[in-house]
Amino acid sequence: MTLDAKIPAGPMAEKWDRHKFDMKLVNPANKRKFTIIVVGTGLAGASAAASLGELGYNVLSFCIQDSPRRAHSIAAQGGINAAKNYQNDGDSIYRLFYDTVKGGDYRSREANVHRLAQVSVNIIDQCVAQGVPFAREYGGLLDNRSFGGAQVSRTFYARGQTGQQLLLGAYQSLMRQVHEKSVKMFARREMLDLVLVDGKARGIIVRNLVTGEIEKYAADAVCLATGGYGTVYYLSTNAVNSNVTAAWRAHKRGALFANPCFTQIHPTCIPVSGDHQSKLTLMSESLRNDGRVWVPKKQGDTRSPEQIPEEERDYYLERKYPSFGNLVPRDVASRNAKQACDDGRGVGESGLAVYLDFKDAIKRIGQDVIKEKYGNLFQMYEKITDENPYEKPMRIYPAIHYTMGGLWVDYNLMSTVPGLHVLGEANFSDHGANRLGASALMQGLADGYFVIPYTIGHYLASTPLPKVTTDHDAFKEAADNVQQRINALLAVKGGRGIREIHRELGRIMWDDVGMARTEESLTRALSRIPKLREEFWHDVSVPGSPDNLNQSLEYAGRVADYLEFAELLALDALERRESCGGHFREESQTPEGEALRDDEHYSYVAAWEFQGVGTRPTLHKEALVFDEVHPTQRSYK
Amino acid sequence: MRLNLKIWRQAGPNAAGRLVDYVADSVSTDMSFLEMLDVVNEDLTKKGEESIAFDSDCREGICGTCSLVINGIPHGPDRGTTVCQLHMRRFKDGETVTIEPWRARAFPVLKDLIVDRSAFDRIIAAGGYVSVNCGGAQDGNAIPISKDIADAAMDSAQCIGCGACVAACKNASAHLFMSAKISQLALLPQGQVERQRRVLSMIEQADAEGFGSCSNEGECEAVCPKEIPISNIALMTREYVKAVLAAK
Numbered sequence: 001m002t003l004d005a006k007i008p009a010g011p012m013a014e015k016w017d018r019h020k021f022d023m024k025l026v027n028p029a030n031k032r033k034f035t036i037i038v039v040g041t042g043l044a045g046a047s048a049a050a051s052l053g054e055l056g057y058n059v060l061s062f063c064i065q066d067s068p069r070r071a072h073s074i075a076a077q078g079g080i081n082a083a084k085n086y087q088n089d090g091d092s093i094y095r096l097f098y099d100t101v102k103g104g105d106y107r108s109r110e111a112n113v114h115r116l117a118q119v120s121v122n123i124i125d126q127c128v129a130q131g132v133p134f135a136r137e138y139g140g141l142l143d144n145r146s147f148g149g150a151q152v153s154r155t156f157y158a159r160g161q162t163g164q165q166l167l168l169g170a171y172q173s174l175m176r177q178v179h180e181k182s183v184k185m186f187a188r189r190e191m192l193d194l195v196l197v198d199g200k201a202r203g204i205i206v207r208n209l210v211t212g213e214i215e216k217y218a219a220d221a222v223c224l225a226t227g228g229y230g231t232v233y234y235l236s237t238n239a240v241n242s243n244v245t246a247a248w249r250a251h252k253r254g255a256l257f258a259n260p261c262f263t264q265i266h267p268t269c270i271p272v273s274g275d276h277q278s279k280l281t282l283m284s285e286s287l288r289n290d291g292r293v294w295v296p297k298k299q300g301d302t303r304s305p306e307q308i309p310e311e312e313r314d315y316y317l318e319r320k321y322p323s324f325g326n327l328v329p330r331d332v333a334s335r336n337a338k339q340a341c342d343d344g345r346g347v348g349e350s351g352l353a354v355y356l357d358f359k360d361a362i363k364r365i366g367q368d369v370i371k372e373k374y375g376n377l378f379q380m381y382e383k384i385t386d387e388n389p390y391e392k393p394m395r396i397y398p399a400i401h402y403t404m405g406g407l408w409v410d411y412n413l414m415s416t417v418p419g420l421h422v423l424g425e426a427n428f429s430d431h432g433a434n435r436l437g438a439s440a441l442m443q444g445l446a447d448g449y450f451v452i453p454y455t456i457g458h459y460l461a462s463t464p465l466p467k468v469t470t471d472h473d474a475f476k477e478a479a480d481n482v483q484q485r486i487n488a489l490l491a492v493k494g495g496r497g498i499r500e501i502h503r504e505l506g507r508i509m510w511d512d513v514g515m516a517r518t519e520e521s522l523t524r525a526l527s528r529i530p531k532l533r534e535e536f537w538h539d540v541s542v543p544g545s546p547d548n549l550n551q552s553l554e555y556a557g558r559v560a561d562y563l564e565f566a567e568l569l570a571l572d573a574l575e576r577r578e579s580c581g582g583h584f585r586e587e588s589q590t591p592e593g594e595a596l597r598d599d600e601h602y603s604y605v606a607a608w609e610f611q612g613v614g615t616r617p618t619l620h621k622e623a624l625v626f627d628e629v630h631p632t633q634r635s636y637k
Numbered sequence: 638m639r640l641n642l643k644i645w646r647q648a649g650p651n652a653a654g655r656l657v658d659y660v661a662d663s664v665s666t667d668m669s670f671l672e673m674l675d676v677v678n679e680d681l682t683k684k685g686e687e688s689i690a691f692d693s694d695c696r697e698g699i700c701g702t703c704s705l706v707i708n709g710i711p712h713g714p715d716r717g718t719t720v721c722q723l724h725m726r727r728f729k730d731g732e733t734v735t736i737e738p739w740r741a742r743a744f745p746v747l748k749d750l751i752v753d754r755s756a757f758d759r760i761i762a763a764g765g766y767v768s769v770n771c772g773g774a775q776d777g778n779a780i781p782i783s784k785d786i787a788d789a790a791m792d793s794a795q796c797i798g799c800g801a802c803v804a805a806c807k808n809a810s811a812h813l814f815m816s817a818k819i820s821q822l823a824l825l826p827q828g829q830v831e832r833q834r835r836v837l838s839m840i841e842q843a844d845a846e847g848f849g850s851c852s853n854e855g856e857c858e859a860v861c862p863k864e865i866p867i868s869n870i871a872l873m874t875r876e877y878v879k880a881v882l883a884a885k
Contacts, residue, residue, distance in 0.1 A: 054770040070700045129774035131767045131827040133791040140781025172766035179762040239694040273667040497679040544687045549748040
């Protein structure tokens with residue numbers, strides 16, 4: 001299989017416009033004859049379903065939640081980037097494009113990123129028109145802030161709830177189409193298989209999570225917007241129901257999975273307090289502007305922080321990175337926290353935390369100013385930990401936050417399965433090995449509002465698609481396949497809890513495939529994961545029946561898929577013997593301990609083809625060519 | 638710490654439900670309320686017994702999925718907090734805690750503590766939006782909006798659609814939920830064109846779903862995890878009266 005990214009010819013800045021003209025159109029009167037399935041209702045899915053409905057297509061929209069408004073995009077706090085240059089500070093489409101390629105550590109596809117930067121400006125206009133209450137200045141114009149170390153202020157925001165407001169905007173547009181009957185909404189449905197007819201994606205099999213019924217839906221094209229796979233680590237900042245199942249099952253039907261080892265870790269989360277913990281809560285990175293990160297110099301120092309004198313504290317970021325100090329990028333801050341804890345100098349009961357201390361900032365600018373800047377975060381911290389961060393330093397620890405890898409797509413967002421399109425976090429295309437802050441919301445909405453409405457039309461108009469109904473044998477085969485897996489899960493009747501196994505998988509992933517990876521740790525993970533998978537299938541307990549609402553069954557299905565997917569993630573990490581972005585291989589670092597890319601050997605997208613569970617997948621490479629932004633080495637000394 | 642739990646179990650929408658006793662021992666004060674239930678469920682699962690069904694997702698208070706009535710109060714004893722953000726240090730060793738689903742005619746129980754809130758989606762579908770198709774929007778800065786108006790609209794827009802307001806109301810009224818969306822869009826210039834249509838169709842839909850009317854008790858405001866004030870309902874009522882009069 002040769003991977004053709006279908007990047008349009010021509011100068012970078014003209015590719016998308018030319019492509020829009022070159023693509024075939026579907027006549028307005030013919031659009032309603034095409035049915036499109038959209039799975040997932042986060043920013044990418046809701047915006048896609050709404051926009052396709054507006055165009056006149058017949059859309060079927062699916063989500064696992066009780067309402068499309070609850071998808072996890074809702075939890076994004078910070079903001080959304082757009083190259084509006086409203087602040088007159090030198091921003092441009094080219095600069096946003098440049099920053100995103102560089103920030104992705106030169107592992108993304110330039111043409112896709114440029115298009116993302118181009119349409120970013122339209123996203124803001126569309127959201128404003130919908131009534132999204134973005135922050136405003138006194139003059140009534142839109143406010144911006146700088147975010148994630150960007151040198152320009154290009155981030156639009158709605159308090160700390162930007163994701164929520166953007167999602168509600170897309171959700172409302174979606175519900176409007178439901179009212180207009182161009183979109184049919186199917187909530188509490190979980191996609192469990194993709195149906196291929198003549199090699200093309202022509203439908204899906206879902207489980208109705210209320211009745212347990214296995215339902216079949218046919219269409220002319222399928223869009224997956226089912227998010228990332230962060231919960232393979234068990235603990236993450238993702239919602240507890242986020243999962244890889246839809247993407248993984250599409251992978252098993254032939255869609256290549258690209259760069260699964262590119263995962264992002266956020267340095268300032270509230271640490272784990274015990275085995276019972278179900279998720280990690282993120283606190284804005286802005287805290288590092290005034291907080292100082294430290295651990296005791298001595299190993300196993302159990303004194304409370306105020307009893308540790310200044311000279312016995314190690315402000316390790318300030319010591320190692322004198323020019324950036326506490327403001328080093330996410331991955332550097334995270335790795336150093338892990339290192340301190342691995343040295344036995346971690347703090348708190350678990351020893352898996354470092355201090356973020358505001359004592360000096362309070363002395364310098366006063367508690368009132370700190371309160372004004374971070375009051376809500378301090379409050380949230382106190383609520384969760386029962387400690388007052390004005391008096392006692394915060395304890396923080398990194399957590400999995402976003403996954404850059406995903407199903408491989410070409411420039412048209414189509415996977416290697418014709419007709420199967422992949423949008424938002426579920427695809428791999430725009431963030432390379434590291435995503436910049438406030439860019440996830442941008443990509444989700446770009447894909448849904450401004451890319452897929454064009455590219456899917458081209459597919460539909462240029463592909464012969466004979467009528468297919470759910471009576472086709474392929475639907476029966478896929479539904480039987482789903483039913484068998486459900487029966488198999490219920491038949492194990494072992495003694496181990498699903499959560500317990502998921503937690504164990506998470507520990508393997510975090511310890512061996514986490515922030516710092518080595519040949520040894522990855523090889524170990526690759527032997528531990530299949531063992532755990534075997535244990536799961538011999539000893540898991542999935543109570544209840546298949547024919548009603550059964551949350552244990554839902555959860556078991558997702559964990560079972562993670563037990564297969566985790567192996568691919570670890571393998572991809574093992575095979576990428578370089579460090580880049582969020583992927584840090586200890587063997588590949590500069591003398592100063594920074595990530596060292598190997599452009600000569602690894603400047604490619606690793607796209608994996610499924611060959612069977614437990615069988616080594618086949619690696620296909622899409623070479624990355626950088627015509628515009630030339631790779632350089634990052635340094636924060 | 639050890640808690641005695643009385644939890645509503647109901648096999649399906651048409652089955653009779655009842656409160657069943659459970660004991661949660663070794664509860665840590667650091668646990669969230671839902672993590673405490675996770676532990677109870679994990680023990681049930683290991684014994685091959687069906688777990689207690691309850692809804693949750695983001696577990697950081699923003700998605701609006703979690704929906705438990707704890708000792709008679711939707712989202713439990715803390716003000717301005719969803720259940721997922723409620724911690725066990727709020728409870729005492731040996732305490733008895735009753736856990737029930739949202740109760741309202743328009744929110745039928747699906748199983749145990751899970752209810753069907755799709756009525757809220759249908760209310761939004763009836764008019765809770767600005768009817769603009771993607772593609773033709775003017776520049777975002779072409780519509781200046783004063784900061785005060787934008788902030789007030791944002792205050793209303795915070796609603797997470799959890800339905801606690803309905804669960805707390807003796808009339809099972811959806812007024813706080815509806816009024817938050819109606820206020821947001823009535824305040825903003827983008828919402829003006831459909832201002833009257835919107836309020837009429839959303840209220841009509843809420844009536845059809847079986848939500849009750851408002852009798853100004855303010856229970857909704859007291860349990861709202863986002864502390865959305867009932868002044869939104871006053872604004873909605875004004876909008877409604879104006880729309881009805883204008884229609885005549």
